[in-house]
Amino acid sequence: MSDPIRIAILGASGYTGAELIRLLDTHDRAELAILTADRRAGQTLAAVFPHLASVKAPPLVAIDDVTDWSGVDVVFCCLPHATTQAVIAGLPEHLKIVDLSADFRLADTEEYARWYGGPHKAPELQKTAVYGLTELARPEIAAARLVANPGCYPTGPHLALAPLIESGLIEPDGIIIDAKSGVSGAGRAAKEGLLHGEVSEGIHAYGVASHRHSPEIEQALSKAAGRTVRASFTPHLMPMNRGILCTMYVQAHAGADAATLLAKLAVRYQGEPFVKVLPTGTTPHTRHVRGSNLCLIGAVDDRVPGRVILVSVIDNLVKGAAGQAVQNMNVMFGLPETAGLALQPMFP
Ligand SMILES: NC(=O)C1=CN([C@@H]2O[C@H](COP(=O)(O)OP(=O)(O)OC[C@H]3O[C@@H](n4cnc5c(N)ncnc54)[C@H](OP(=O)(O)O)[C@@H]3O)[C@@H](O)[C@H]2O)C=CC1
Numbered sequence: 598m599s600d601p602i603r604i605a606i607l608g609a610s611g612y613t614g615a616e617l618i619r620l621l622d623t624h625d626r627a628e629l630a631i632l633t634a635d636r637r638a639g640q641t642l643a644a645v646f647p648h649l650a651s652v653k654a655p656p657l658v659a660i661d662d663v664t665d666w667s668g669v670d671v672v673f674c675c676l677p678h679a680t681t682q683a684v685i686a687g688l689p690e691h692l693k694i695v696d697l698s699a700d701f702r703l704a705d706t707e708e709y710a711r712w713y714g715g716p717h718k719a720p721e722l723q724k725t726a727v728y729g730l731t732e733l734a735r736p737e738i739a740a741a742r743l744v745a746n747p748g749c750y751p752t753g754p755h756l757a758l759a760p761l762i763e764s765g766l767i768e769p770d771g772i773i774i775d776a777k778s779g780v781s782g783a784g785r786a787a788k789e790g791l792l793h794g795e796v797s798e799g800i801h802a803y804g805v806a807s808h809r810h811s812p813e814i815e816q817a818l819s820k821a822a823g824r825t826v827r828a829s830f831t832p833h834l835m836p837m838n839r840g841i842l843c844t845m846y847v848q849a850h851a852g853a854d855a856a857t858l859l860a861k862l863a864v865r866y867q868g869e870p871f872v873k874v875l876p877t878g879t880t881p882h883t884r885h886v887r888g889s890n891l892c893l894i895g896a897v898d899d900r901v902p903g904r905v906i907l908v909s910v911i912d913n914l915v916k917g918a919a920g921q922a923v924q925n926m927n928v929m930f931g932l933p934e935t936a937g938l939a940l941q942p943m944f945p
């Protein structure tokens with residue numbers, strides 16, 4: 598039997614922490630060594646998450662109380678933005694790190710400062726981080742010490758659009774991304790505006806033309822295009838717990854249609870366990886990925902000539918966060934990529 602991979606989860610009492618624990622419980626090499634929390638430090642996992650009571654895990658502790666990291670191989674960091682960078686900068690060199698926050702995703706430090714309200718506290722470390730959309734950066738992830746796990750909104754559009762832009766099948770400028778997310782995307786800390794009475798039976802756009810995932814999406818599309826690209830991105834909050842659906846309006850280049858775009862994606866993602874391309878003319882539902890690490894992509898020809906409408910879905914807590922983080926850990930340690938992720942979606 599191979600040695601266990603000893604894992605620390607910083608911010609284990611949040612939504613993505615819980616999801617990591619659920620997935621890693623099915624991973625035959627994973628051993629939970631350290632779990633941290635802030636307000637919930639000192640509690641057992643069973644007290645914080647009764648649904649995970651049977652998982653073998655240490656009690657949750659405050660990060661400052663962790664003085665010995667020698668029994669840890671990899672850290673999943675599930676802390677809020679900005680809190681993360683100083684914590685990661687202080688971790689010993691021997692640790693591999695998958696950061697689920699936004700702190701290390703933007704390669705341009707000025708762009709980071711513009712969108713996240715101030716200069717980065719660990720700019721040298723930021724330069725070493727690899728943006729970890731697994732299917733599109735495997736060799737870099739395999740060699741990385743620090744992986745910046747992508748944001749939940751950018752993941753679907755990045756997977757759907759980057760291969761189409763790279764191959765010249767669609768126009769990179771002027772893409773419109775209309776995104777809809779479940780409320781768990783906002784994390785566990787109760788906030789006004791996210792209470793049941795304010796979210797149920799309604800839907801609203803937010804961060805219109807100003808959401809901090811715009812630069813992350815544009816970073817991905819620009820890389821694919823080899824030049825700066827701007828996109829229109831509007832997120833909406835949906836009265837559901839999990840899931841992100843993105844509707845993308847793209848202009849196809851001469852002769853290309855939905856079938857052409859899907860054929861390109863099918864070739865690009867052939868053999869990929871988690872990215873699935875649907876038959877032309879069909880579109881996925883968030884319920885088709887709930888609880889799984891899947892990203893489904895469909896496309897339909899618009900009635901406007903030359904325009905194609907693509908739709909992607911993921912579970913924001915799995916492929917949009919904890920699942921992709923486990924996938925990245927598997928790549929970093931040379932393990933089968935599906936370890937800990939072989940869960941089919943829940944339906945209904
Ligand atoms: N939710 C999602 O769908 C996604 C989230 N992310 C990102 O992942 C990270 C975690 O998200 P999520 O799990 O939803 O967040 P939650 O708010 O649910 O959890 C945050 C965790 O961090 C701990 N924490 C909060 N403040 C501090 C602090 N100052 N010092 C130490 N620990 C602290 C909390 O502890 P305690 O409970 O004890 O207060 C909790 O364990 C965030 O950066 C988020 O943006 C990324 C992709 C998707």
Ligand SMILES: CC(=O)N[C@@H](CCC(=O)OP(=O)(O)O)C(=O)O
Pocket residue numbers: 697698699747748749750778779780781782783784832834917
């Ligand atoms: C519904 C909701 O509030 N979603 C979050 C995005 C969550 C996410 O995954 O992104 P980060 O890791 O960058 O936080 C938001 O709009 O800020």
